Amino acid sequence: MTETLVRSPGRHRWGLVAAGVGAGAAWVAAYRVNGLVWEPLLTHVLGLDPASRTYETVRFFCYDTVKIVLLLALIVFVVTVLRSFMSLERTRALLGGRREGAGNVLAAGLGVVTPFCSCSAVPAFIGFVAAGVPLGVTLSFLIASPLVNEVAIGLLLSLFGWRVTLLYVGAGLTVAVVAGFVLGRLRLERWVEPFVLETRLDGEPVDPGAGLTIEQRIAMGAQEVRSILRRIWPYLLVGIGLGALIHGWAPADLFVRYAGSGSATGVLVAVLLGVPLYSNAAGILPLVEALYGQGLPMGTLLAFMMAVVGLSLPELVLLRRVLKPPLLAVFVGVVAASIVGVGYLFNAVLT
Amino acid sequence: MDVKILGPGCRNCRALEKATRAALDGLGLAADVEEVTDYAAIAGYGVMSTPGLVVDGRVLVSGRVPTTRELTELLAGAGG
Numbered sequence: 001m002t003e004t005l006v007r008s009p010g011r012h013r014w015g016l017v018a019a020g021v022g023a024g025a026a027w028v029a030a031y032r033v034n035g036l037v038w039e040p041l042l043t044h045v046l047g048l049d050p051a052s053r054t055y056e057t058v059r060f061f062c063y064d065t066v067k068i069v070l071l072l073a074l075i076v077f078v079v080t081v082l083r084s085f086m087s088l089e090r091t092r093a094l095l096g097g098r099r100e101g102a103g104n105v106l107a108a109g110l111g112v113v114t115p116f117c118s119c120s121a122v123p124a125f126i127g128f129v130a131a132g133v134p135l136g137v138t139l140s141f142l143i144a145s146p147l148v149n150e151v152a153i154g155l156l157l158s159l160f161g162w163r164v165t166l167l168y169v170g171a172g173l174t175v176a177v178v179a180g181f182v183l184g185r186l187r188l189e190r191w192v193e194p195f196v197l198e199t200r201l202d203g204e205p206v207d208p209g210a211g212l213t214i215e216q217r218i219a220m221g222a223q224e225v226r227s228i229l230r231r232i233w234p235y236l237l238v239g240i241g242l243g244a245l246i247h248g249w250a251p252a253d254l255f256v257r258y259a260g261s262g263s264a265t266g267v268l269v270a271v272l273l274g275v276p277l278y279s280n281a282a283g284i285l286p287l288v289e290a291l292y293g294q295g296l297p298m299g300t301l302l303a304f305m306m307a308v309v310g311l312s313l314p315e316l317v318l319l320r321r322v323l324k325p326p327l328l329a330v331f332v333g334v335v336a337a338s339i340v341g342v343g344y345l346f347n348a349v350l351t
Numbered sequence: 352m353d354v355k356i357l358g359p360g361c362r363n364c365r366a367l368e369k370a371t372r373a374a375l376d377g378l379g380l381a382a383d384v385e386e387v388t389d390y391a392a393i394a395g396y397g398v399m400s401t402p403g404l405v406v407d408g409r410v411l412v413s414g415r416v417p418t419t420r421e422l423t424e425l426l427a428g429a430g431g
Contacts, residue, residue, distance in 0.1 A: 087414065088399040115414070119361040120401050126394035199391050206397070206410040220415055227362065321390060 034066040057248030064240045075154035080224040083115040084217045089207045095133045100184045103137040108176035111144030130199045136184015144176035147310040152281035171342040179334045191327035235283030243290035256295045266300045267343035274307025284308045299346025306339045352382040357393045357403035364402040366416045374422035
């Protein structure tokens with residue numbers, strides 16, 4: 001600490017660059033090693049038969065765990081540093097006075113780039129609605145935010161390539177815009193808890209990202225990586241574990257028979273299964289990867305992922321503070337229906 | 352000095368409270384540290400990203416957990 005104070009600013013800047021290059025090199029090395037180390041380790045050291053199901057399962061689990069953690073750390077760090085230039089306060093200012101329609105589109109887009117954690121969902125909702133942002137526009141923002149975040153984009157890109165990623169982003173934004181617009185049209189303001197509309201915004205809004213030094217932004221990135229990994233590792237291990245079991249042990253035609261491209265109800269079933277499940281993009285993607293390997297259509301899988309990531313029980317419990325049950329039910333219904341719609345659209349486009 | 356930590360009780364809110372208390376101790380400042388968990392009250396301060404730190408009615412921090420050293424500077428500035 002004292003050392004940094006004594007150093008001249010110029011030398012400090014170079015130290016930062018050197019640390020960045022070092023961290024980048026270590027990341028690339030770790031990613032490479034992860035691709036090479038498991039086969040010799042599992043076959044020679046543990047003596048597993050490379051043709052066995054156990055080997056396939058264990059290799060998938062080890063390789064994917066390290067890979068996802070590395071990708072997640074990199075993406076979360078870069079995204080947090082970039083996002084520190086954006087804030088909910090600025091987003092609200094941009095949305096203030098927008099009409100429905102264009103407002104929904106803008107809100108969905110801003111939902112992707114604005115820093116947001118589900119623990120802020122309620123204060124953000126109150127802050128938006130009390131400042132006069134229309135209900136439907138606010139909901140577009142709240143739907144897009146968990147659905148299409150940069151972590152999902154980064155992971156999809158590295159696991160499935162740009163075509164699937166673009167489709168997912170397009171579909172997620174469509175769901176957020178359409179569902180928000182429909183909910184706005186339904187005139188549901190009477191089912192917003194009254195205290196929200198009565199809240200007076202007295203304090204002067206503080207932009208969390210304003211005037212930070214680059215060191216503070218980097219510290220925020222590192223802090224966010226730690227906090228996210230600490231929060232989601234159980235979901236990550238469960239998701240990768242299920243993926244590994246499916247990868248190694250599921251009969252080849254099990255999933256295709258029930259939810260394959262020939263099945264008319266596949267997307268519907270996937271969404272109905274996904275809504276009560278709670279995970280995040282990092283936890284669900286290894287499962288999606290394994291199911292894709294089993295031959296399930298991409299549209300069905302992306303709809304499943306959206307249902308898991310976009311609608312979750314903990315988030316609904318939080319939103320219950322500001323939305324009355326009828327509005328909450330309509331919210332879930334409209335979002336789920338939109339996801340089913342884009343799922344079928346995907347399957348039609350991709351085949 | 353009147354210090355309020357805004358947040359619904361998430362991990363970051365507790366981290367901010369701990370760091371704030373440490374900074375106050377370091378400065379030898381006597382202060383009432385109060386947790387504000389009511390959403391309407393939090394929003395009333397104009398804070399949308401939790402956690403938030405309010406000192407004598409002014410929002411000093413929102414949406415992040417600064418280091419104890421940075422908090423020490425902020426609190427020294429606010430108290431002096």
